[in-house]
Amino acid sequence: MSSTGAPTATINLHIETTDIQTAPGVSLSTSQKTVVGSILDLFAGRPSLPKLALWRDDATFTDPITIATGRDKYAAQWYGLQSAFSQIERLHHSVTDAGNPILMDLKTRYVIKGINKEQTIQSVVAIHLDEQGKVRKVEDKWDGKLPDSSIANAFRHLNAVTVPKVIKVPKNEEEDAKKGN
Template sequence: MSTGIPPISTNLNIEATNIQTAPGVSLSDNQKTIVGSVLDLFAGRPSLPKLALWRDDATFADPLTIATGRERFSAQWYGLQQAFSEIERQHHSVTDAGNPILLDLKSRYVIKGINKEQTIQSVVAIHTDEQGKITKVEDKWDGKLPEGSIANVSSIFRLLSPVWWVNYYIAWAFWVWSFAWETRAWNAFRHLNAVTVPKIVSVPKTAEEDAKKGN
């Protein structure tokens, strides 16, 4: 059955074409397209065609955010271009070609303004639907995500300054997650992050606007 997902060689302009796999793991052409596009997103190379491989109601989740819906997950990816001066993919390997596709990923980030380096090693789970579109991407730092009751506080904090929160996100989040990420307060912050980042990050509406960003 055709999934409607174009092969990696088409005009999606996917840069991550040399996809590494663990021994015994084989990807279909559609899966190579999906994995390549996700690797580009993690490298700070988003584009509207790559994000068109996601469903409108898809979710991106990591220890810092739970972003559901196109406006929110798109802002997270375009936000990487604004938050980091350097992103270096140091290692990747697809370990499971099922659903979800599992990907070991190690990346080095340099935070703009303070030139602070942080290396993140994670397990990325890519979930797709029957048509092959992405429904969820989970970025599990050290193989884990916060668990437990999650409070959606977006309506409470809409009036807070998003600039304050994005500064908090950039300057502190990498350092406090290790001991705070399993608390309810931290899960509330993840939802708040998803709400405030789209207010700060400009996501292009057209191919022309996308091209101006170098994508």
């Protein structure tokens, strides 16, 4: 991270996704590539404390099953992927807009642990950055949509509170390394 807080290098972050696909005419800055690569790693079930350091403490992750605001809640969602799925395979990604939010089409195949049920999710991911280039919000819109009813949102908030009680997020680099991150 530079003194401005903007992400600058992928080496210290151990970002695995460095080949960022973009739609024709879309060009990402170096810091945008770092953020997008780290987000793609998170969706692949490869979280780490350095990657989550690119997020604000008060950031929000939202998808059709959760609205997780705050580091303890959104970090548990990302670390929870390792517990919930035996396989995660990215089938396709393409950044379609380099603005703010950065927009990306994403298609991922998940295999649920224990029951070996396979699910492919096609989504539009919106990555909102703050003035310092840190992640403020990530929206994972399955089939391009998020639910917007009071009942659905109540369950999404419940998920965000429940998952951190079940999923242990590493507290330091040593615990993170033990998880293979």
